[in-house]
Amino acid sequence: MILRSVIMVVVVVVVGILSSASQALRFELQSGHTKCISEDIKSNSMTVGKYHVVNPNEAYPLPDSLKFAVRVTSPQGNSLHTAEKVETGQFAFTAAEDGDYMACFWAEDHSPQIIMTVDFDWRSGVQAKDWSNVAKKGQVDVVELELKKLYDTVTSIHEEMFYLREREEEMQALNQATTSKMFWLSFLSLFLCLSVAGIQFWHLKTFFEKKKLI
Amino acid sequence: MERKWRKISGLIGLLLLNFMNNVSSLSLTITKVECVYEIVRSEGDIVSGNFVVVDHHIFWSSDHPGIDFSITSPGGDILHNLKGTSGDKFSFKAPRSGLYQFCFHNPLSTPETIALYIHIGHIPNEHNLAKNEHVDPINVKIAELREALEAVTTEQKYLKARDAVHRRTNESTKKRVIGYTVGEYILLTIASVLQVVYIRRLFSKSVGYNRI
Numbered sequence: 156m157i158l159r160s161v162i163m164v165v166v167v168v169v170v171g172i173l174s175s176a177s178q179a180l181r182f183e184l185q186s187g188h189t190k191c192i193s194e195d196i197k198s199n200s201m202t203v204g205k206y207h208v209v210n211p212n213e214a215y216p217l218p219d220s221l222k223f224a225v226r227v228t229s230p231q232g233n234s235l236h237t238a239e240k241v242e243t244g245q246f247a248f249t250a251a252e253d254g255d256y257m258a259c260f261w262a263e264d265h266s267p268q269i270i271m272t273v274d275f276d277w278r279s280g281v282q283a284k285d286w287s288n289v290a291k292k293g294q295v296d297v298v299e300l301e302l303k304k305l306y307d308t309v310t311s312i313h314e315e316m317f318y319l320r321e322r323e324e325e326m327q328a329l330n331q332a333t334t335s336k337m338f339w340l341s342f343l344s345l346f347l348c349l350s351v352a353g354i355q356f357w358h359l360k361t362f363f364e365k366k367k368l369i
Numbered sequence: 370m371e372r373k374w375r376k377i378s379g380l381i382g383l384l385l386l387n388f389m390n391n392v393s394s395l396s397l398t399i400t401k402v403e404c405v406y407e408i409v410r411s412e413g414d415i416v417s418g419n420f421v422v423v424d425h426h427i428f429w430s431s432d433h434p435g436i437d438f439s440i441t442s443p444g445g446d447i448l449h450n451l452k453g454t455s456g457d458k459f460s461f462k463a464p465r466s467g468l469y470q471f472c473f474h475n476p477l478s479t480p481e482t483i484a485l486y487i488h489i490g491h492i493p494n495e496h497n498l499a500k501n502e503h504v505d506p507i508n509v510k511i512a513e514l515r516e517a518l519e520a521v522t523t524e525q526k527y528l529k530a531r532d533a534v535h536r537r538t539n540e541s542t543k544k545r546v547i548g549y550t551v552g553e554y555i556l557l558t559i560a561s562v563l564q565v566v567y568i569r570r571l572f573s574k575s576v577g578y579n580r581i
Contacts, residue, residue, distance in 0.1 A: 180393045180487075181406040181468075192395060272406070282392075301511045308518045315525045322532050326539060333543045340550045347554055351561045358565055366572060 179276040181209065184223060186269045189261040194277060196250040202279040204258060207243035209272040217242055221271045223262040230254030250279070281307045391489040392519070397473065399436070400480045404472040409463045409489055415516070416463055417523055418487035420473075421456035421530035423537070436481060437474040443467030456534075458527060463489075484530040488523050490516045 184190055196202055208221050227236040227246055235256075236246035250256065260273060281304070391410075397403050409416060422436055435453030442448050442464060449459050463469070475481055492512040493504050 179391055179407075180395070181408075183404070298507060298511070301508075301515075305511070305515060305518060308515070308522070312518065312521055312525065315522075315529070319525065319528055319532060322529075322536065326532070326536055329536075329539050329543065333539070333546065336543070337546060340547070344550065344554065348557065351557060355561050355565055359568060362569060363572070368572070 179274070181272050181274050183270050184260055184262050184273050186262045186265040186271075189259055190273075191257050191259040192275065192277065194256055194258075194279060195254070196256050196279050198250050198252050200250050200280045201247070201283040202250060202256070202277070203245070203247045203283045204275070204277040205245040206258075206260070206273060206275045209274050211272075220265055220269060223260050223271070223273065225258065225260055227256065227258045229256055281311055391487075392522075393485075393487045395485055397485065398480045398482045399473045399475045400478065402472060402474050404470050405485065405487075407469050407471065407487055407489060409466050409469055411491060412463060412465050414463045414466075414489050414491045415460065416469065416487065416489050417458075417460035417520065418471075418485065419456070419458040419523065419527040419530075420483050420485040421527065421534060422454075423482040423484050423530070423534055434476050436483065437476065439472050439474075441470040441472065443469065456531065484526075484533070486523060486526040486530075488519050490519055492516060 182190060194202075204227070206225065208217065208223070210217050222240040222242050224239045225237065225241065225244065226234055227248075228234050229250075230252065231254075235248050238244050258275075258277065260275075262269070262271065284307075391407065393405070393407060395405070397405070407416075420438065435455060438449070438451045438454060438457070439447055440449040440459065440461070444465065444467075448461055451457055471485070471487065473483060493508060
């Protein structure tokens with residue numbers, strides 16, 4: 156509802172990533188408008204998101220008008236995190252199911268139109284793991300930690316390759332089905348054409364014979 | 370003592386490496402102009418990425434001009450400028466640190482969806498550090514390895530986006546083929562029924578007239 160009542164442009168930012176994803180980007184939010192970011196998260200993976208408004212004047216404190224509202228929803232539509240009139244915040248959850256999780260930001264109307272820059276960092280999967288805590292245990296573990304991260308990255312690459320392979324198989328099956336459908340449909344259309352012509356001919360013949368014109 | 374310093378600086382260096390890598394993957398719907406900003410932390414970082422126009426059906430009518438894409442450095446120079454594309458890869462070495470702008474421009478007013486992926490990779494090397502610090506070669510090698518893996522991930526994102534576009538095209542083709550064929554049958558049947566009805570009417574009245 157709130158999304159639908161947005162003026163003019165509703166920019167939907169959809170993140171399409173499977174397993175490990177990280178996002179630290181800035182986008183501009185106009186007052187009265189909504190921007191949504193959604194991410195494809197696998198079930199049972201950790202997700203952490205942090206957002207804050209970028210202060211346009213470093214020297215001065217943040218003015219009150221630079222506040223926005225946030226809502227994070229699951230693919231089912233359940234609201235996982237909401238915040239109103241905030242300038243910074245964070246959320247974390249473990250994804251219960253596969254699908255598109257959406258985080259929407261909207262800024263209220265303001266009489267001179269304000270454009271605020273929002274910095275949003277959304278990490279899930281491999282990048283959501285808090286590696287710095289693990290690293291603090293000892294210096295020797297640091298290289299091992301880095302190599303562990305690399306291993307996790309390689310595993311996620313491997314899984315993504317499986318996904319791409321599956322998709323390619325599905326695509327091939329789809330094309331095969333389309334081709335065979337077209338094949339049978341062309342025969343069907345030939346048959347239909349001939350039968351319609353035949354019925355027309357037979358019908359008109361009996362009609363004219365009844366009318367004693369033939 | 371020196372060894373301990375080296376180990377600590379190595380630890381700090383590696384911890385810094387944790388935050389040095391930046392990936393951002395998203396797809397935007399652009400009506401006119403949409404810009405995404407990314408911060409490049411140090412000069413010499415390699416920024417690589419790709420984007421694919423997901424609503425590929427706009428290109429079936431050949432007079433669609435395509436989407437324009439440009440990358441602007443913090444100094445205001447345009448590093449990359451592509452006009453009328455349906456997707457492309459890009460990679461450049463950042464000439465300076467700061468905020469880089471990735472902008473899309475849609476010449477027509479219908480909203481188009483674009484899947485974008487940006488990766489900013491940093492490899493520590495000797496030149497950037499102060500005299501007392503020393504980069505362990507193993508850190509450099511690990512960073513290079515990580516960058517190589519990220520390059521594979523970038524390619525995978527591109528393939529995934531293109532596969533999604535391809536799939537949409539194929540599914541739409543299938544639906545349209547079946548839809549148009551069935552529609553054709555129905556139209557054919559209706560046309561022939563109308564023909565017969567018209568001929569019947571033609572002959573049922575004029576027989577009477579001819580008999581005067």
